[in-house]
Amino acid sequence: MSSSSKSASRPKRPAAKPASRKKPAKKSAAAKLASPAARRKGVEELARLLDIMARLRRPGDGCPWDLEQTIDTIKPNLIEEAYEALDAMESGNRAHLTEELGDLLLQIVFQAQIAAQEGSFNFADVARGISEKLIRxxxxxxxxxxxxxxxxxxxxxxxxxxxxxxxRISALDGIPKHVPPLHRAYQAQKLAARVGFDWSDVSGAFGKLTEEIGELQEAMAAKNRKHIVEEIGDLLFSVVNVARFAKVDPAYALELTNAKFIRRFRAVEDEIVAGGRRMKDCTLAEMDAIWDKIRAADKKR
Incomplete structure (x- = not known):
């Protein structure tokens, strides 16, 4: 066989594949939302909100209702919006939380605009103050x-x-007066603990709780109204202390129980109505039996 025929019979080498180019990795939603570009967009939207509020409060042709408001008249709105934001947080609905945080931000912008028109301070002072505090x-x-x-x-x-x-002299001087009592108790205990005024462990808090239950029972047996009120307060304070050791927000825990009770009670109502009866026509034993059934079903979930 000739050399030419040998070369003709050799298999051809496959053509080299062009080098593949790696596609750039897509940014995650979190990376996009937390990016410098997103922060710049946030600044733009905040400036827009400030402009809208200034327009609403413009003397002469602003919104009559907005112009009538003072820092005192819209105080309740701040508390209301804060609670609605908390509800949204607990629901886990992020779209709802976005809306409620916006409503809460509006209250801050509103207060700052009123203060600016009074000549007290403006939104820039508020933002600058918290920025400098965070750095310090x-x-x-x-x-x-x-x-x-x-x-x-x-x-x-x-x-x-x-x-x-x-x-300030006391470690507790910084506790605001206008906060819900459970939260105020939690803050007072937490601040006192930071300077060493605390039980060494949760057993001390449980011991105090047991002691307060006994004292309340004594007060109720004596039918001393003033003493009863005082001891109920002491008992609640002791429960908050146990919650603090467990690292549980007592107000949040209580709200969960409120929601659970309301849900179960409504389920009892629904079952009774479905049977063609009314709550007031049922005995306590009948209602308790339905309650226990609903409670047992809850625990199986």
């Missing part, structure tokens, strides 16, 4: 302070806060 109280980020953990961060925060609030 995070020296481990914006300075050269070293911290080992989050507990040390909190200790530094409290120490810096004390130097800023020189007029």
């Amino acid at each position: 109280r995070h020296p481990h980020i914006f300075g050269d302070v070293k911290v080992a953990d989050s507990k040390e961060v909190l200790r530094n925060w409290d120490a810096i806060k004390k130097t800023e609030k020189k007029a």
